[in-house]
Amino acid sequence: MTARAATVAFQGIEAVPVDVQAQFLNGQVNFHIVGLGDKAISESKERVRAALHAIGLGLPGKRLIVNLSPADLPKEGSHYDLPIAMAILSALGVIPPDFLSRYLVLGELSLDGTLLPVSGVLPAAMTAVAQDLGMICPKLSGREAAWAGEKLDILAPENLVQLINHVKGTQVLSRPTAHLAVLDQKLPDLNEIKGQEAAKRALEVAAAGGHHMLMVGPPGAGKSMLAQRMPSILPPLDPREMLDVSMIASLSGELKDGQLTKRRPFRAPHHSASMPALVGGGIRPKPGEMALAHHGVLFLDELPEFQPRVLEALRQPMETGEALVARANYHVTYPSRFQLIAAMNPCKCGLAGEPGHTCRLGLRCATDYQSRISGPLLDRMDIQLELPAVRATDLSLPAPKESSADIARRVASARNIQALRFSVLGLDHLRTNAQADGEVLDTIAPLDTAGMALLRDAAEAMNLSARGYHRVLRVARSIADLAGSDHIMRLHLAEALSYRQRPASMRLAA
Ligand SMILES: Nc1ncnc2c1ncn2[C@@H]1O[C@H](COP(=O)(O)OP(=O)(O)OP(=O)(O)O)[C@@H](O)[C@H]1O
Ligand SMILES: [Mg+2]
Missing domain, CATH: 3.30.230.10 (Ribosomal Protein S5; domain 2)
Incomplete structure (x- = not known):
């Protein structure tokens, strides 16, 4: 038998x-x-x-x-x-x-x-x-x-x-019960960062719409600090997202005590990370960092230090929200709708573009360093931001009054507006403006004649790709949502366009 x-x-x-x-x-x-x-x-x-x-x-x-x-x-x-x-x-x-x-x-x-x-x-x-x-x-x-x-x-x-x-029947096993993890660990707060107001605003916009963001600046400007504070302004996962995230964490054996958490994933792999570590797969198919960052943030600090192959592997999931692992004997996809936050110095010595500084290697210092990041990857960065060095006068200022909780409230309200808008359109699978594409984007982000003219002129002047054009529209939609405005105004569009401008220290090397 x-x-x-x-x-x-x-x-x-x-x-x-x-x-x-x-x-x-x-x-x-x-x-x-x-x-x-x-x-x-x-x-x-x-x-x-x-x-x-x-x-x-x-x-x-x-x-x-x-x-x-x-x-x-x-x-x-x-x-x-x-x-x-x-x-x-x-x-x-x-x-x-x-x-x-x-x-x-x-x-x-x-x-x-x-x-x-x-x-x-x-x-x-x-x-x-x-x-x-x-x-x-x-x-x-x-x-x-x-x-x-x-x-x-x-x-x-x-x-x-x-x-x-x-x-x-000699012993009865009781049914286990589901538990949510207790979130007693306090997240680092944005009010610990002095100055860098423009960067904080950009971080808020990125959080509101789920946009990818690149920060460029000299050592000690606070790039890593800012990125690490992103989780403190992101809204909690909704039940469906929590289950999606937990399925991946479960497969990686990362669910502690079988407890689920509402906190969005924040993954910060080291720049020595290998391809399987980031994309997934390897000898045994396992989710990589991209999948583990699903519905959350993938933070890549010191971006140019990552292996070029690894960086190129980000390109497709950044657009499709899925990581494909294809090997000779298997072929799997992992949901990977992450928000990429990346930080880098403008050159190897870290100070290119700083007033009064000349790199020892001249312009090559920046050119060589920045060429490790391909154009297509840069093109996917919705928000590109130059962070100036923090001055001593900034550091002696009192701590900013606005805390992460205040910013988180604005982000949550902007995200609610987006979720409601998608649900009215019958597009419940979409959550953030960053996910809107094609016709959906046209529907949710219509421009008036003045806005259209501004975007058209800017696109020509800035040599925007078609992707860049659409990404500006998505960011502008998020800025308008943060402002609680139904329509995208010229002001919103102008701010979105300013984020699309390549940072000055990056243009140096171009
Ligand atoms: N705006 C700021 N407000 C308060 N402290 C700051 C600020 N910027 C930097 N610091 C201080 O400098 C330290 C280094 O900052 P951080 O690691 O974020 O710099 P970074 O820009 O990532 O530098 P690197 O390019 O070398 O990685 C922080 O731990 C903090 O003590
Ligand atoms: Mg750093």
């Missing part, structure tokens, strides 16, 4: 159903796992054998075959331990088959039968709900599964014995 347990394999953020089949046959005594499993799965048989032995169950002297079906789907990870063990327990008659057929099973086993948490429990639990199944997972993953819905039947035992006792 073939015993079965249902589990999943992960493809991108999707959990694809996998059927684990176990059968004892007559013949040479051995234990085989077939069905395109990776190394973790082939090692699984040792963990399963030891865990069963630890609870007093030896495998009979027969040939044991475990098949992971569909056999042509590559399978990775240690979460197959528990479904394999359950299918074997069912084949041994310890667990009734009709019990197991009601659950989707996921979990890693340690040698003593304890269940260890695994990644991807949330997407798997969503699949369980879609298939009208319950879920069996390790205790430490139970809270995460509970987010899939109140109706989901969840068994989250600490070890194999608890699970078997539950099946036999």
